[in-house]
Amino acid sequence: MTRTTYYTASTLDGFLADEQDSLDWLLTQDIDEHGAMNYDDFYAGIGAVAMGATTYEWLRAHLASSGESWPYDVPAWVFTHRDLPAVGELIRFTQAPVEEVHAAMAEAAGGRDLWVVGGGDLAAQFAEQGLLDEVVVSIAPVTLGAGRPLFPRRFDLRLLGHARNRAFLCARYEVVGPR
Numbered sequence: 001m002t003r004t005t006y007y008t009a010s011t012l013d014g015f016l017a018d019e020q021d022s023l024d025w026l027l028t029q030d031i032d033e034h035g036a037m038n039y040d041d042f043y044a045g046i047g048a049v050a051m052g053a054t055t056y057e058w059l060r061a062h063l064a065s066s067g068e069s070w071p072y073d074v075p076a077w078v079f080t081h082r083d084l085p086a087v088g089e090l091i092r093f094t095q096a097p098v099e100e101v102h103a104a105m106a107e108a109a110g111g112r113d114l115w116v117v118g119g120g121d122l123a124a125q126f127a128e129q130g131l132l133d134e135v136v137v138s139i140a141p142v143t144l145g146a147g148r149p150l151f152p153r154r155f156d157l158r159l160l161g162h163a164r165n166r167a168f169l170c171a172r173y174e175v176v177g178p179r
């Protein structure tokens with residue numbers, strides 16, 4: 001059965017990025033790329049991804065400055081109300097209801113799992129429709145005090161597993177439902 005996961009990294013005080021959308025706090029952390037809950041193992045099971053426009057714009061700027069290419073070889077849905085430039089062939093821009101997009105993602109994924117890349121509000125929109133199975137979060141040993149929130153709604157989650165990956169505390173939660 002296709003599962004939908006919000007897989008991300010966060011600060012200890014629950015932020016995905018600072019107020020200027022910087023990930024400097026994250027990119028300087030020590031991580032074992034083959035260690036617990038690592039990206040490659042997670043991504044190997046993914047058949048489609050979804051993200052919000054701010055995440056997409058961060059990625060687009062990062063790719064432009066680094067010279068790297070679009071990192072996903074599976075269909076990607078970008079939620080936006082704007083007319084943004086596409087940086088890869090597998091990108092679809094949408095403002096359709098999340099349940100419609102989720103159904104299209106599941107079909108495109110052909111039995112593989114779905115990844116809600118972020119941000120937190122978009123992940124919560126999927127959860128509110130009962131379309132988010134898990135939250136997998138790698139928590140960095142840093143606090144920011146303010147920024148883009150991990151999950152800005154009231155939900156009950158159930159801890160399924162935890163592990164350490166060098167600097168990170170990694171935790172896997174089942175989404176139980178709205179609180």
Ligand SMILES: NC(=O)c1ccc[n+]([C@@H]2O[C@H](COP(=O)([O-])OP(=O)(O)OC[C@H]3O[C@@H](n4cnc5c(N)ncnc54)[C@H](OP(=O)(O)O)[C@@H]3O)[C@@H](O)[C@H]2O)c1
Pocket residue numbers: 008009010015016017020021022023026051052053054055056058059079080081082094095096098117118119120121122125148149
């Ligand atoms: N720590 C990590 O691993 C990690 C992971 C992911 C992201 N990030 C970072 O965290 C930040 C996330 O920012 P965020 O949570 O503010 O934003 P976000 O979810 O990336 O983007 C928010 C935008 O998405 C669009 N959107 C959201 N829901 C929509 C819907 N239902 N229909 C149409 N458009 C919709 C809207 O864009 P429009 O203005 O176009 O309407 C909205 O302003 C970014 O800086 C990102 O780079 C970090």
